[in-house]
Amino acid sequence: MTDETKRIFDAPWGVNNRTYPFDVTESDGFWACECSTLETANRISRLPELYDALNKQTYFRCVDCLRHTAKTIDDISINKDMIEHGCPKNRTDCGAFDVWPLLKKVRDGE
Numbered sequence: 001m002t003d004e005t006k007r008i009f010d011a012p013w014g015v016n017n018r019t020y021p022f023d024v025t026e027s028d029g030f031w032a033c034e035c036s037t038l039e040t041a042n043r044i045s046r047l048p049e050l051y052d053a054l055n056k057q058t059y060f061r062c063v064d065c066l067r068h069t070a071k072t073i074d075d076i077s078i079n080k081d082m083i084e085h086g087c088p089k090n091r092t093d094c095g096a097f098d099v100w101p102l103l104k105k106v107r108d109g110e
Contacts, residue, residue: 001049005048011048054103058096059082065088066088083107087100
């Protein structure tokens, strides 16, 4: 996981297995959510890693378009600009087109 993803999500996340019912006044730190099964809790705990992987793979998918639209080599250095601004070619027929706005919503907590 990248440092940027760790910062955005305050990750990595962990799972705390509890036995129900438990005392709701008990507190051992911040809880992101409460799940009915351990499997669901594990799935949710992997969301920062999923975000990171999707971000990387979408960038690799888009790098050819970035090369064609970039004015300098610095323009293709990071995908943060893609998250912020979307596809530089506005190719709605591309499979990655819808991913950039979704990554932005997740990053910004919208």
